Amino acid sequence: MxxxxxxxxxxxxxxxTYEEHTLKIDGEKVAAAGLSTAQISQAINPNKKATVLTTIKKDDKDIDVEVQSSVKAPKEFDDVLKQTIKTPTGEAIALSKLVKVENGTTAxxxxxxxxxxxxxxxxxxxxxxxxxxxxxxxxxxxxxxxxxxxxxxxGGVTEDMNSAFSQLGLAMVAAIALVYLILVITFGEGLAPLAILFSLPVTVIGSIIALLIANEPIDVSTMIGLLMLIGIVVTNAIVLVDRIIHKEHEGLEMREAIIEAGATRLRPILMTALATIGALIPLAIGAEGSGLISKGLGITVIGGLISSTALTLVIVPLMYELLSKLLKKKRNVIVDD
Structure with missing residues (x-):
């Protein structure tokens, strides 16, 4: 890093960090000397408790009589290794002969x-x-x-970003599902809403290209921009598909209805997109104080609107006609005499 x-x-x-010395008891040598691990630990323990010999009373208070060792705690590590331990036979053995030392560092x-x-x-x-x-x-x-x-x-910012991405990802999935459900209820069928949703992939492509051109990273603000685009782009597609269905009900063939809808809905779709893009240009330019939050969002929405507006008039009608033929949809055409 x-x-x-x-x-x-x-x-x-x-x-x-500071130096750390680990003493590992050599079991064979300790056993040969007639000692135990507990005896070794007790011998080198710097926090030895005083031995209480008896208790006396003074002024109606119990006072312990303790025996403390006069041996001072070692100041250097070498002094620890020089300490001697008496065996059952009375022989004094240096600690260095009974343990192995491992040197290291610790926090x-x-x-x-x-x-x-x-x-x-x-x-x-x-x-x-x-x-x-x-x-x-x-x-x-x-x-x-x-x-x-x-x-x-x-942790830190990385953890916050991952959490935000996960939440926004779930929000986008929920938004798409909710939009589809509302469209199905509105249109009374599932074909037209499905064709409308095909405008969304085109939007994502345009947003990514815009971010690459502007050299902007994909962050939380861009994800929010994509979430906003779901509603904006779907609105344009709804206007187009609704016109197609309306003209079919008037008696036009599907291809003729698509051409007529594209011609009549081109201007309002362009006006809506241009007005939205114009409103977002200040955000995309990103002034010194506000660019941190809004610049990526503005570029994302503008890029998505440009691509969706340019291709919605092609992709959505194409998918509508293709799905209609694949599913062999039968429509009741009302002809006005």
């Missing part, structure tokens, strides 16, 4: 969360494309070979 140009202030809770503090010990590595993303930096860091993290008992999780 510290080597990346788009990140700074990288720090870790493990930056400040100067231990943090716990939900009963688990954890350490943190944090950094500040300086680039506006936070998702790109997060993905690059995550790719490096995935290559780390960690023990089974160790897990690596992301």
């Amino acid at each position: 510290s080597k990346r140009d788009d990140m700074n202030n990288v720090s870790s809770s493990l930056t400040e 100067n503090s231990v943090s716990r969360s939900q009963g688990k010990v954890y350490a943190t590595v944090s950094g500040k993303v300086t680039d506006k494309d936070i998702s790109k930096a997060s993905s690059a860091v995550q790719a490096k993290v995935d290559k780390i070979d960690t023990p089974k008992s160790v897990t690596i999780d992301t």
Whole structure:
């Protein structure tokens, strides 16, 4: 992380460490000396409790009489290894002959969360494309070979973004399902609403191309823009399909109804799209103070509107006619004499 140009202030809770020495008791040597593991631990324990010999009374109070060792706790690690332990035969053996020393380092503090010990590595993303930096860091993290008992999780802005993306993704799916349900109820059938929904993929393509041209990242604001486009684009498609169905009811053949609807609905669809695009241009330009939130949203909606407006007049009628033929839909045509 510290080597990346788009990140700074990288720090870790493990930056400040101190030396740690682990003493592992040599079972064979301890057993040969006639000692036990408990005796070794007790001998080197710096927090030895004083031995209470008896209790006396003074001023109607019980006072313990304790015997404390005059041996002071070692100040250096070498002094620990020089400590001697007496065997049952009275022989004094240095601790260094009974243990193996493993040197290492440990954190100067231990943090716990939900009963688990954890350490943190944090950094500040300086680039506006936070998702790109997060993905690059995550790719490096995935290559780390960690023990089974160790897990690596992301937090901070990355966690918030992932949560927001998940929520907005679910919101988009729910919005599409709700729009389809409303259209089915309105049109009284499932064919026309299905043809209308085919305008949405074209919208996404236009939005992505616009973001690439503007060199804008896909973030929360762009996802909100896509969510807005579902309602805007579907409205234009509804106007077109409703006109087609209306003309079919008047007695026109499907192809003739499509051509007539495209010609008569072209102007209102273009006017709606141009008015919306014009209103979003200030957001897409993104002034110094407001660009952080609104620029991506504006570009997303403008790109989606341009592509959907240009192709809705082609894709939606085409899918309507294709689905009608595939499903062999029978219509009751009302002919006005």
